[in-house]
Amino acid sequence: MVHWSAEEKQLITSVWAKLSVEECGAEALARLLIVYPWTQRFFSNFGNLSSPTAIIGNPKVRAHGKKVLTSFGEAIKNLDNLKGTYSKLSELHCDKLHVDPENFRLLGDILVIVLATHLAKDFTPACQATWQKLVGVVAHALAHKYH
Amino acid sequence: MLTAEDKKLIQQIWGKLGGAEEDIGAETLWRMFHAYPPTKTYFPHFDMSQGSDQIRGHGKKVVVALTNAIKNIDNLSQAMSELSNLHAYNLRVDPPHFSLQFLAQCLQVVLATRLGKEYSPEVHSAVDKFMSAVASVLAEKYR
Numbered sequence: 001m002v003h004w005s006a007e008e009k010q011l012i013t014s015v016w017a018k019l020s021v022e023e024c025g026a027e028a029l030a031r032l033l034i035v036y037p038w039t040q041r042f043f044s045n046f047g048n049l050s051s052p053t054a055i056i057g058n059p060k061v062r063a064h065g066k067k068v069l070t071s072f073g074e075a076i077k078n079l080d081n082l083k084g085t086y087s088k089l090s091e092l093h094c095d096k097l098h099v100d101p102e103n104f105r106l107l108g109d110i111l112v113i114v115l116a117t118h119l120a121k122d123f124t125p126a127c128q129a130t131w132q133k134l135v136g137v138v139a140h141a142l143a144h145k146y147h
Numbered sequence: 148m149l150t151a152e153d154k155k156l157i158q159q160i161w162g163k164l165g166g167a168e169e170d171i172g173a174e175t176l177w178r179m180f181h182a183y184p185p186t187k188t189y190f191p192h193f194d195m196s197q198g199s200d201q202i203r204g205h206g207k208k209v210v211v212a213l214t215n216a217i218k219n220i221d222n223l224s225q226a227m228s229e230l231s232n233l234h235a236y237n238l239r240v241d242p243p244h245f246s247l248q249f250l251a252q253c254l255q256v257v258l259a260t261r262l263g264k265e266y267s268p269e270v271h272s273a274v275d276k277f278m279s280a281v282a283s284v285l286a287e288k289y290r
Contacts, residue, residue: 027268035272052268109252110271116259117266125174128256129182 002137004079011130015115015123016076024118025069026062028111030055036106042099068107075138082141090145101143108135149280153273154220160270161217163262168214171257172206173198178253186249189240209250216281223284235288247285251278 004012032039034052043049046060055061071089078085093099112131116123149157164171177197180187187193193201212230219226234240255274259266 031268031271034268035275052272056268112252113255113259113266113271116256117263120260120263123256123260125178125181128178128253132182132252 001080002082002133007126008130008133009079011127012076012079012134015119015127015131016073018119018122019069019115021069021073022062022066024111024114025065025067027056027065028107028114029065029068030058030061031110031114032103032107033061035110036103039103039106042097042103069111072111072138075134075141082137083144086138086141087145090142093142094146101139101146104139104142105136108132108139111135149220149273149276152269153276156270156273157217157220157277160258160262160265160274161214163265164210168210169203169207171254171261172208172210173203174206174257175209175250175254176202176206178256179249182253183249189238213254213281217277220277223280224287227281227284231285231288234285247278247282251275251282254278 030052033043033049033055040049043061043064046058046064048054048058049061074085075082093101109132112128112135115131116128119127180190180195180202187195190201190205193199193205195202212227216223216226224231255266255271255278258274259271262270
């Protein structure tokens with residue numbers, strides 16, 4: 001089980017409180033599809049993904065980005081039981097979606113960069129360290145039920 | 148592969164750093180040591196306190212090397228040849244760490260905190276690709 005210090009929990013919740021889940025989720029997913037274009041393979045029914053502009057404006061990308069980050073919110077409420085929280089999603093990503101777990105790490109790193117663009121100096125090294133840990137642990141929980 | 152547009156974006160964004168090389172380098176390293184503690188194993192001789200001369204000095208060195216790489220972006224292999232030798236034969240940084248993933252991530256975070264919205268998806272993509280190319284070149288001589 002992962003241990004979270006009081007300071008880490010504080011850094012997680014205070015950053016979360018400053019976020020627009022819809023904006024940041026949309027941006028993170030759009031950046032994933034732009035920076036790592038092979039990830040578009042999982043979204044072939046999303047319509048126009050032909051350029052960065054198309055991707056950023058794509059309503060399905062925005063909606064799905066919001067969904068993904070909303071689920072992150074669940075993780076934050078359940079920091080002491082991430083594997084349990086993500087158990088069903090893990091099975092889904094393995095059995096139905098066939099997503100290589102490496103992609104969770106990529107999305108996590110992108111989310112951290114999105115936070116950095118929004119929070120600027122407030123995204124201190126301690127903040128970043130905590131969030132890198134969080135995205136890593138979420139990625140691990142999502143990969144946990146793979147077989 | 149770095150497109151002409153990628154190269155342009157990289158040169159533009161790097162141009163905005165004007166004079167802050169040491170700060171950016173030092174902050175990148177500090178973030179890396181904080182977020183990825185195993186990276187400290189390559190610097191056992193360093194004073195790891197924040198703002199230490201060694202971290203500042205080394206951070207500056209790294210950014211100067213990247214600046215040089217950008218000036219020679221069409222010929223990275225040759226431009227980075229000596230650093231490539233150094234990393235392969237002397238430093239022998241473990242290749243997975245050596246995909247520079249941790250350094251690249253922290254550099255991107257530093258750029259993103261300073262540039263905000265200007266660190267657009269297109270710029271993000273170009274810098275990510277550039278750091279991948281640099282990592283490839285630096286790992287060329289490993290075996």
